[in-house]
Amino acid sequence: MRTLSTRRLLAAVAAVCAITLAATACGSSDPAEDGGGAKDVESALAKGGKITVWAWEPTLKKVVADFEKKYPKVDVELVNAGTGDKQYTALQNAIAAGSGAPDVAQVEYYALGQFAIGKSVEDLAGYGAAGHDKKFTTGPWNAVKYDKAVYALPMDSGPMALFYNKKVFDKHHIEVPTTWDEYVEAARTLHKADPKTFITNDTGDAGATTSLIWQAGGRPYKAEGTDVTVDFEDAGTKAYTSTWQKLLDEDLVAPISSWSDEWYKGLADGSIATLSIGAWMPANFTSGVASASGDWRVAPLPQWTKGRTDSAENGGSSLAVPKAAKNKELAYAFAEYATTGAGATARVSEGAFPATRADLESKTFLETAFPYFGGQQANKVFADSARNVGSDWSYLPYQVYANSVFNDTVGKSYVSSTPLSQGLEAWERSSIKYGTDQGFNVNK
């Protein structure tokens, strides 16, 4: 079976090589920016072949089925090669080993920089990706674009919102907080009324922390090529630490790690009352916390300054084509199909949150009633949030590493009396050290 598929793959690659004399995919030489081109993608689709896609996103199953129906000569193998970090490790290994890399890989925005700077993903600008700049919302598009290169196509986005358990709020007569100060106050009231209930959970989550700093206007990371700046002392970061420190000092957040079994249980039984998280969360709620259907609602994120409408992105992922991919034209064609047009719309109808303007602004999308949220048209809240995402945010080119040491540094603030600001300083130091060791020019 293995040899057969390899042989078919090789045959397909050979065929594509034969007809795409532009030599973008077949040579090991660096494909120039003008390489590829929409025409080659078209002929690759007509010719057919087999591609492997590494992704864990559940709505892609439908996209693969639709795509294979539309292009019967193309065979797409969708492989769940692990989730998040595990997949990146597998991908990194396959790229380093020189064999076994997929043709398309799901990569979260925060991790894309690592693959882009390592020159292990293909610049898709020449394949036609550059022409899609107006199709995607600003946040996700900025996350995949570096100068003129486009290292992936945005698959979904995560403008943040406040998910709250209305049943719990009603029971204790608490108003939905509109500022973070009100949020802290609500946390106090709630925990006093029922010591088993917490406003939210937090044991130190790099993604959540950086997103809230982003919303507060902090821009701790700057990356221009190999020049990197890490600075956790700006005003935005300080606004975040001073507020979050109150929650930690008064034990107002549940010591439960996000995504654990206990977390799902806390969301189900109401002992975790709110989440400030990305707009992709409804899918996780419906599949993971089915028993709390009807209890939860969505509200705009609380503000750092009263009266503003600032927001940030949290999570979200893209489809990238590794340089080691065997059939890049076909891979691009699939990524394009899955992230734009019919593929994107199909994914939205399956519960994914779009990164495309057309889907985000469509009436059907905005007016979709969520039975899970008591019939609320939650997408209106998310779409507003997407419009208000603060600009100029960037992650480190080695954010995967930085996030992996978050719990060794900032995590201390959650289990000891180390102030959050000191934890962030320690994180900054280890990020700077690692970056310098890796050959980046890191400034503080």
Added chain:
Amino acid sequence: MTTNLAGVDANAADPAPAGPTRTSRGSGRPALRPRRRPHTPLNPRPSIPLTLVTGLVLLYTLLPLAWLVINSTKDQKGLLGSSGLWFGEDFNLWDNISRTLAYDDGVFVRWLLNTLMYVAAGAGGATILAVLGGYALAKYQFPGRRAVFAVVIGAVAVPGTALAVPTFLMFSSMGLTNTPWAVIIPSLISPFGLYLMWVFAAEAVPAELLEAARVDGSGELRTFFRIALPLLMPGTVTVLLFSMVATWNNYFLPLIMIKDPDWYPLTLGLSAWNAQAQTAGGEAVFDLIITGSLLTIVPIVVIFLLLQRYWQSGLAAGSVKE
């Protein structure tokens, strides 16, 4: 989840090694005998504290299993919304099983077949090697026998986990990682099984019997297959059970060797499903993981029930022979 189950299996497997070796040596028999007969002057009536302690241990052993069976009848909603130790409102076991087998294009079935292959090739091969090696070491005199003994005893003491990374590097340089060979070949080596067979063969196959066979003109191979092998059966089954359980539950070796989900064994597959709940957009399928775990332990329980009479009859045979 899987570790709990592994614990149960390991507990169930524990009496096996002690059985054939100890009883065949004749030790411990006086202590065992009277306990079977109640109300003798030596043991007038059951001790209540001991019974209580035993009961607690039994509960501790069976509770995870009961939890697993009960919770595999619930869907995701029931899992998070109802008490863990009693049934929910709906009975979804059959539905859960069919969804587990169908989820992700039936990848669970593929993992099950992979596991069966690893067990058949790895544990089967390990048993054959252990029987051949153990018999040879017990019944033949050759130079270097003591050295082999030292190596085998030393190897028993080295945990497989400690060898995993060196093995990975070795297999990686041979280009065998990410293939089933990377799991099968290391599974073939079972120092403990070899030692067990060695000790067992030394006791179970009388030298006089082999002498008689040789005098009657039977060749060494024929002697082994016709005379020694039937006598070695109880020990062989014990070693087979051990290696099967070890291979079935193996997690760490495939974890570092196999990156292609097509070659995952069940342990890795279930852990991958569990990891799915840990990210944005990933699907939380706790109901399928729990049902999958139940399905994972069923074959190993069946194998135990089917094979137990072989090593039990072995125990009995040993106890009356001497």
